[in-house]
Amino acid sequence: MKEHLLSYTHPAENFSEALPLGNGRLGAMVYGRTGRERISLNEDSVWSGGPRSRVNPDAQEGLREVRELLKKGKISQAEQTAMAKMAGVPEGSRHYMPLGDLSLLMDHGDGEITQYRRTLDLETATARITYAAGGVTFTREILASHPAQVLLLRLSASEPGRVSFSCGLGGRDDYYDNCRPCAENGILYTGGTGSADGIFFAAAVYAVSKGGSVRTVGGEVRVEGAEEALVAVSARTSFYLEDYRQQAMADARDALKQSWEDLYGAHVADYQSLYRRVGLSLQGPGQEGDTNAGKEALLTDERLKAVKDRDDIGLMELYYNFGRYLMISGSRPGTQPLNLQGIWNEDMWPAWGSRFTVNINTEMNYWPAESGNLSECHLPLFDLLQRVCENGRKTAREMYGIERGFVCHHNTDIWGDTAPQDKWIPATIWPMSGAWLALHVFEHYEYTQDLGFLKAHYPLIKEAAAFFTEFLTEDDKGRLVTNPSVSPENTYRLPGGAEGKMCIGPSMDSQILTCLFRDAIRATELLGTDADFADTLRELLPRLPQPEIGKYGQIKEWAEDYDEVEIGHRHISQLFALYPADLITPGETPELAAAARATLERRLSHGGGHTGWSRAWIANMWARLGDAEKVYENLRTLLSASTLPNLFDNHPPFQIDGNFGGAAAIAEALLQCTVGQIRLLPALPAKWESGEVTGLRAKGAFTVDIAWEKGKLRKARITADVPGTAKVVLPGGEMQIRDLSAGECWEITG
Ligand code: FUC
Numbered sequence: 050m051k052e053h054l055l056s057y058t059h060p061a062e063n064f065s066e067a068l069p070l071g072n073g074r075l076g077a078m079v080y081g082r083t084g085r086e087r088i089s090l091n092e093d094s095v096w097s098g099g100p101r102s103r104v105n106p107d108a109q110e111g112l113r114e115v116r117e118l119l120k121k122g123k124i125s126q127a128e129q130t131a132m133a134k135m136a137g138v139p140e141g142s143r144h145y146m147p148l149g150d151l152s153l154l155m156d157h158g159d160g161e162i163t164q165y166r167r168t169l170d171l172e173t174a175t176a177r178i179t180y181a182a183g184g185v186t187f188t189r190e191i192l193a194s195h196p197a198q199v200l201l202l203r204l205s206a207s208e209p210g211r212v213s214f215s216c217g218l219g220g221r222d223d224y225y226d227n228c229r230p231c232a233e234n235g236i237l238y239t240g241g242t243g244s245a246d247g248i249f250f251a252a253a254v255y256a257v258s259k260g261g262s263v264r265t266v267g268g269e270v271r272v273e274g275a276e277e278a279l280v281a282v283s284a285r286t287s288f289y290l291e292d293y294r295q296q297a298m299a300d301a302r303d304a305l306k307q308s309w310e311d312l313y314g315a316h317v318a319d320y321q322s323l324y325r326r327v328g329l330s331l332q333g334p335g336q337e338g339d340t341n342a343g344k345e346a347l348l349t350d351e352r353l354k355a356v357k358d359r360d361d362i363g364l365m366e367l368y369y370n371f372g373r374y375l376m377i378s379g380s381r382p383g384t385q386p387l388n389l390q391g392i393w394n395e396d397m398w399p400a401w402g403s404r405f406t407v408n409i410n411t412e413m414n415y416w417p418a419e420s421g422n423l424s425e426c427h428l429p430l431f432d433l434l435q436r437v438c439e440n441g442r443k444t445a446r447e448m449y450g451i452e453r454g455f456v457c458h459h460n461t462d463i464w465g466d467t468a469p470q471d472k473w474i475p476a477t478i479w480p481m482s483g484a485w486l487a488l489h490v491f492e493h494y495e496y497t498q499d500l501g502f503l504k505a506h507y508p509l510i511k512e513a514a515a516f517f518t519e520f521l522t523e524d525d526k527g528r529l530v531t532n533p534s535v536s537p538e539n540t541y542r543l544p545g546g547a548e549g550k551m552c553i554g555p556s557m558d559s560q561i562l563t564c565l566f567r568d569a570i571r572a573t574e575l576l577g578t579d580a581d582f583a584d585t586l587r588e589l590l591p592r593l594p595q596p597e598i599g600k601y602g603q604i605k606e607w608a609e610d611y612d613e614v615e616i617g618h619r620h621i622s623q624l625f626a627l628y629p630a631d632l633i634t635p636g637e638t639p640e641l642a643a644a645a646r647a648t649l650e651r652r653l654s655h656g657g658g659h660t661g662w663s664r665a666w667i668a669n670m671w672a673r674l675g676d677a678e679k680v681y682e683n684l685r686t687l688l689s690a691s692t693l694p695n696l697f698d699n700h701p702p703f704q705i706d707g708n709f710g711g712a713a714a715i716a717e718a719l720l721q722c723t724v725g726q727i728r729l730l731p732a733l734p735a736k737w738e739s740g741e742v743t744g745l746r747a748k749g750a751f752t753v754d755i756a757w758e759k760g761k762l763r764k765a766r767i768t769a770d771v772p773g774t775a776k777v778v779l780p781g782g783e784m785q786i787r788d789l790s791a792g793e794c795w796e797i798t799g
Contacts, residue, residue, distance in 0.1 A: 073381025094288035099246030137468030144402030150220030156213035217269030372712025407482035416713035436465025454516030487513035530554030541611035617655030661691035665710025681734035
């Protein structure tokens with residue numbers, strides 16, 4: 050199948066039914082309403098307030114006390130002290146905010162609306178709404194252009210002179226200060242998020258028409274009696290530009306100097322240069338009777354309801370493509386990274402501030418980037434990490450008295466805030482996110498083999514690791530452990546029945562550090578730099594605790610073999626080693642892999658995987674364990690239980706991480722890799738009977754195409770970007786690819 054279309058027969062009633070568009074920076078949710086269209090808008094730098102320094106002035110004293118209290122097992126006292134003396138002040142980093150709503154008041158009479166259709170075409174990144182009113186067919190096409198940096202709408206009708214409407218921005222009277230005509234056919238809206246050192250923004254709405262007239266009326270642009278009209282909506286902020294007002298006007302005005310055909314052509318060419326790098330085609334149950342012509346008729350919301358009772362392989366294909374679509378639409382070089390809602394949020398006070406929650410959610414957003422051949426979409430994360438690093442040095446010094454490196458806790462914001470975010474014991478004091486994010490830097494290098502990138506970004510890896518050379522403390526077995534920390538966001542039960550959250554040396558921390566030290570050492574070798582620092586890390590590395598097996602045959606989550614209070618907890622941090630890391634593999638650590646399986650089974654048999662992102666993580670873990678049927682089952686549950694009508698992931702509420710985690714799991718079923726090893730079809734579900742994937746990427750800068758039929762490999766092709774050697778693991782054996790030169794490819798036919 051070729052699944053690229055989301056399709057509906059009714060307008061969106063709410064955000065969860067509206068369709069997302071984005072050019073990386075500007076986001077839009079299209080409701081597709083007939084009388085009064087609503088398109089909710091975002092610009093990725095519209096965040097509340099300015100940068101702040103929030104380190105608790107009592108933090109160092111608190112740190113000493115908390116460490117001692119934890120060592121003595123006085124958990125509750127330690128937690129109370131930590132919240133009072135270590136949590137950031139004031140509480141809370143900045144949050145993401147909407148830009149406003151574009152409304153279009155359509156003037157097509159009161160006739161009955163018939164033949165309504167609303168689609169989002171992932172191949173062209175274009176939303177399209179058509180319906181008939183009073184015998185005339187009206188069409189609205191909407192896209193977010195990256196080349197033109199505007200949201201564009203084309204409105205047309207089947208009869209000349211019938212396109213009449215008013216359009217303008219609203220919905221944000223709480224922070225728009227000004228709205229004035231800036232041209233005969235354009236309005237400029239300006240505002241700020243309420244604080245003098247915060248972010249100011251400007252949005253412009255311009256329109257042009259073929260036939261009829263365009264003029265501004267009040268705070269809107271009015272088009273009357275046209276054959277066709279184009280509307281451009283732009284937005285710029287002071288976060289990126291000093292002359293953001295001028296630029297907002299120029300964006301919209303200049304875009305409309307071009308024809309729709311040119312604008313559309315440039316948009317599609319730009320978008321497809323990313324989207325078409327990967328092609329996925331799955332064949333299996335649920336596709337009987339589907340034809341290409343009939344595909345138009347498949348309604349996305351109905352498929353989602355039906356997938357509870359029937360297989361729909363095509364929907365999985367669509368979900369993968371949608372994940373890539375969201376990545377391209379929400380994260381481009383130079384933009385902000387994807388937050389909890391990507392870039393799509395219409396709430397003034399969104400859930401969890403729609404921030405960067407960096408104890409899993411932001412990282413998960415980028416899991417499919419490299420394998421999905423969207424490496425450059427990963428870059429905004431490193432720009433944010435740069436800001437985190439700068440602030441985090443200060444936090445390391447002021448909060449922990451550590452002069453080297455940087456630290457960040459479980460949330461950050463557009464300014465790269467690094468102080469503990471809130472007062473929530475299961476999450477707040479967790480100094481590991483800088484370390485986890487730094488792993489993404491090295492991962493980007495591993496996939497691209499871009500030494501220039503590694504050189505430029507190596508300081509992030511180095512400083513993330515350097516912090517821990519001072520922060521780690523010795524446990525009673527002489528091992529090096531974090532203190533204080535948490536196993537994100539879980540609660541344990543002490544033998545006496547009391548509960549605890551904060552602890553010394555949770556398993557995930559040691560796993561993250563094992564990977565970070567390994568990557569940092571490797572980076573120094575590749576760059577021929579910092580030999581002394583590498584030696585320090587080589588000494589510390591063997592002293593980090595390794596994953597251990599507990600009384601249920603599970604991977605221990607904490608240093609002690611505690612029970613969890615909520616056995617089916619959504620976080621499965623102790624399996625970081627299995628995915629995203631590669632410290633546990635069925636081939637190399639079979640006992641730990643069996644324990645990882647026991648851990649997953651234990652979580653799942655107690656209601657685990659109840660949030661979308663958790664379900665998606667679980668699917669990835671099953672893929673790593675090579676359990677194809679469990680991958681399938683969990684992907685299907687992700688679709689049936691945690692997916693909203695517009696295909697957005699549902700926490701609940703909407704949270705985009707599951708979309709990316711789910712997309713990553715689909716790729717993970719088809720291809721897994723470490724540097725030097727490429728596994729083809731490692732967890733191919735039986736129901737993906739036949740199929741093909743082209744353009745996936747593997748570490749070592751390889752591009753991989755795989756075709757299979759009735760569950761058997763039919764053909765594979767591996768192309769090297771740079772000279773390379775790798776072991777290829779096939780379903781039935783292994784082969785060695787030796788010394789491919791740049792551009793050369795290796796093929797096998799099954
Ligand atoms: C973590 C998760 C929650 C949610 C929040 C944004 O705190 O435990 O489930 O995803 O981030």
